[in-house]
Amino acid sequence: MKVTKSSSVLSSLKKIVTNLYGLIIITFMSNVAYADYTLNMPHGVSQISQKIYHLHMTIFWICVAIGVVVFSVLIYSLIMHRKSIGHEAHDFHENTAVEIIWTIIPFVILISMAIPATTVLKYIDDKSNSDLLIKVTGYQWRWQYEYPEQDISFFSNLLTPQEQIDNKDVKDTHYLRDVDNYLVVPINKKIRFLFTANDVIHSWWVPELGLKKDTIPGFINESWVRIEKPGIYRGQCAELCGARHAYMPIVVDARTEVDYQKWVAEQLVKKQTAAPNPHEAAAAAAEATMTDEEKAAAGVEAPASAASTASSPVGTSKENLSNNLSNTATTTATATATDTSSKAEKSEQKAKPENKSKK
Numbered sequence: 001m002k003v004t005k006s007s008s009v010l011s012s013l014k015k016i017v018t019n020l021y022g023l024i025i026i027t028f029m030s031n032v033a034y035a036d037y038t039l040n041m042p043h044g045v046s047q048i049s050q051k052i053y054h055l056h057m058t059i060f061w062i063c064v065a066i067g068v069v070v071f072s073v074l075i076y077s078l079i080m081h082r083k084s085i086g087h088e089a090h091d092f093h094e095n096t097a098v099e100i101i102w103t104i105i106p107f108v109i110l111i112s113m114a115i116p117a118t119t120v121l122k123y124i125d126d127k128s129n130s131d132l133l134i135k136v137t138g139y140q141w142r143w144q145y146e147y148p149e150q151d152i153s154f155f156s157n158l159l160t161p162q163e164q165i166d167n168k169d170v171k172d173t174h175y176l177r178d179v180d181n182y183l184v185v186p187i188n189k190k191i192r193f194l195f196t197a198n199d200v201i202h203s204w205w206v207p208e209l210g211l212k213k214d215t216i217p218g219f220i221n222e223s224w225v226r227i228e229k230p231g232i233y234r235g236q237c238a239e240l241c242g243a244r245h246a247y248m249p250i251v252v253d254a255r256t257e258v259d260y261q262k263w264v265a266e267q268l269v270k271k272q273t274a275a276p277n278p279h280e281a282a283a284a285a286a287e288a289t290m291t292d293e294e295k296a297a298a299g300v301e302a303p304a305s306a307a308s309t310a311s312s313p314v315g316t317s318k319e320n321l322s323n324n325l326s327n328t329a330t331t332t333a334t335a336t337a338t339d340t341s342s343k344a345e346k347s348e349q350k351a352k353p354e355n356k357s358k359k
């Protein structure tokens, strides 16, 4: 009986060790997953990411100091108070002074950690006085970016060919980390982001910007960033959102103000020269020839109602815009559900990788 029990313990121990060994091999040998692996978190290129980095280092060094003190006392006690050198243990219980000290010291440490942490959190939470508004919508499995103030909207899709995913072709430098349309933003501007999703919960994460926010259907999350250095910054969805969760990367193209304005102008020109949707054009032509009575009979409403749909409202103030976006967030799921496929098709036709600069 004893033999079978110990042998079953031994075999389960063996299993655990084998599994652990496998896990270690996978973790350290998979060079794809750790292509960008560095030991510490990135410094980043925004004020938020730098503040997060410094907070992280402050807390890290406090933990190191605690570790050094605790382990020093522990090791000293183990060596100096061992039985083999004839140390006799003291015979006392319930020392009030010691108990007060070991309550007060952790309390002071926790407060000294909470103060810088709260300061950074308060800084991150201040979304006021932004220069630019961008709405990010998560889809299975791509991102939509809308610039309501500039009336720009596009989808951003994975660019990695299926052959590379299937191991039939050599993998790119930016394997699973490249998209057709980059999110172009200006540097040194306070960019306010609104996050929502159209289907399931996603999470928009760009480590270099210090920005990670869940995008939740029916809700709007907010955040902001001020990027200090022009460049290409890559990220990915950080919330398990379905079968192709790994295939919705994020690429942010931070440009100088002049280059950003050029891009905006290009987008607007592209939009004007794009071929109009034949169905929309026919409907508009029919509507233009209708009298007011005919319009009322046909149930054609004033164009103002268009702003209440999920499409980007044009010519509204920033405050109204936010309200509109908040209102539409709740209807996004239903309103855009029908809109999505046609919009997606359109964007796919338009989405030529014009700003795709492989570095």
Ligand SMILES: [Cu+2]
Pocket (backbone or CB within 6 Å): 138, 201, 202, 203, 237, 238, 239, 240, 241, 245, 248
């Ligand atoms: Cu996702």
